[in-house]
Amino acid sequence: MDTFSSRPESATAKGKTRPLTLSTSEIPYAERSEWLREVICREYANVDVTSPTRQVLSQDLAIYPFDNLRLSVIRSSGISLRRQPFEPSLASHDAYLAVVLLSGDYVLEQDGNEAVLQPGDMAIYDATRPHRIHCPRDFSKLILSIPRPLLRARMAGIERCAALRISGAEGVGAVASNFVRSCGQNADAFASHESSALADHAVDLVTLAAATTRPAVFSLSDSRAATLVRVKALVEKCLSDPALDPAAIARRTGLSPRYLGALFGAEGMSLMRYVWRRRLERCASDLADPRRAGARIAEIAFHWGFGDASHFSRAFKQRYGRGPAAFRRGL
């Protein structure tokens, strides 16, 4: 278990995050292939590892915890990875991987799609389903591991995208790719609340770029799930409106209040309950945000649609165990 060079640290006292670093450099040649397979299986997905050139494999990787995401910086010799149809998966691996190629060549195949990446390009694929990755020579890349629910919440049609290539040459793809690269370069210097904010932006930018690349896939309205996503997006926009009630949401979405109730009921939550939960989450996030350190608690509450400080205080304590003031001070 401790063949590995350094240990993960979620966060030090100062709030800085420290990476888990791994390297083949200390591993005897004969064992590298097996060692690498174990590492990749443990950290990303169950795959077979082979060397396309029959040369000795080498790889260095640094994995930064990034709120719910993980950002990995990887330098590697040529390598081939393949995931077979029936590999079992750990729940913790139920994620999409967004890969940003820094140098070298990278070919990714999944579900009959083939993505050939140039340095700077990005690709998204589902780590839990069969895929093949082929890199004929030395290369380096970043990998952003995005838990499935997180991604699904922002992009309804995500299940339909396999090995989706996003050009890093221009437009939103370039911005997103650049952003992830900046994060990779500066990952040592982030405090934990910063990582968390940046992770949010990263997911958002990647999905935005994906949507731009493949508008067709995502507009196909599938069913209730798509509607739900739409409604949630609407709610998100209106959160700060104190006069937000089921009727208003119904009007703005063109659905009947009853149907809305049913939609959310299927998720085990009522519509208004969802709204309140989101509002509380926004407040909590503002309270934790140093940018808002000077703002009065009641102001934050009011800003997110609460009409009454005392009510807010109670609701908050109910959800987070401690009152808003306590929450702000000792996270």
Added chain:
Amino acid sequence: MDTFSSRPESATAKGKTRPLTLSTSEIPYAERSEWLREVICREYANVDVTSPTRQVLSQDLAIYPFDNLRLSVIRSSGISLRRQPFEPSLASHDAYLAVVLLSGDYVLEQDGNEAVLQPGDMAIYDATRPHRIHCPRDFSKLILSIPRPLLRARMAGIERCAALRISGAEGVGAVASNFVRSCGQNADAFASHESSALADHAVDLVTLAAATTRPAVFSLSDSRAATLVRVKALVEKCLSDPALDPAAIARRTGLSPRYLGALFGAEGMSLMRYVWRRRLERCASDLADPRRAGARIAEIAFHWGFGDASHFSRAFKQRYGRGPAAFRRGL
């Protein structure tokens, strides 16, 4: 009205945004200064324009509408801008400007803060309040114009930050600076809904970086920060009074000397230390000013409240690395 080269287009049918581009290249030398003043006043803020080197001014700018923001890409010869206290303002100019320096030198002063930028660095300032910008030679920059309400919604303490420098060398500042630069490079390719999403991210990142840079300013609560600003303004007025001591400031502000100390202590500086720094900066600015080339150094020092020339010389050397005379000769 149509002295200008191309027209703004909010959005074409395809959703692409097109920049408004302006250039001095077609303007006769004699009219450039006036033309540039008009352009800057129309697009950004009412300022005076001068050439620090008495050379002919030249400037190219492209302004991209970016949802509620505007992103400008600017290349310019050396230039000095100054906004006076009582300039009237258009409502449309009620914005903060985030400037990202691409190349050259840039010195920005506002409310007693001085920001000296390296390429890659960022700074935020309030376009509606007095400020001075000094660029001794050719430079290029991006400007992100952020409407005040937009910024205020995300950052409680925004009113307090004047000429806030954000290092682009590392951490969140680097990510934010990079992001804005990416946006600038790809601004031609964005569809309007993309611009709008990116604008959101840009504001968020800039504020996040700002918060990281100056936690002290933001950890102050609103009212305390407001009194601090008030005190600083008072100090600014009295700088040249040699009999300015904590007691005098206390009397004039109606606060106790002790409280004043605590106020400045929160910013990591003591009251008199601040006064000194400001006096030195005023002296430095006078020393660099060709109009005062004839004034004796001691005269300048006395004028800004120093009582003793030798004391001044020592303090100056401590802050600026060289003595006042050397400073005046070669910057």
Added chain:
DNA sequence: ACGCGGCGGAACAAAAAATTGACTGTGACG
């Protein structure tokens, strides 16, 4: 060593804000 002016700590009063408790309507869910 001595006095002076500025600096920052502790104790404290007043004011403002946050939290709690008791009580009331209304919508959610069976």
Added chain:
DNA sequence: CGTCACAGTCAATTTTTTGTTCCGCCGCGT
């Protein structure tokens, strides 16, 4: 259609902030 839980209100109570005064410390010039 009844029950129940929970959003909202008002007043009482507790905690935090805002400033104050008093005091000792330190660096500086003599």
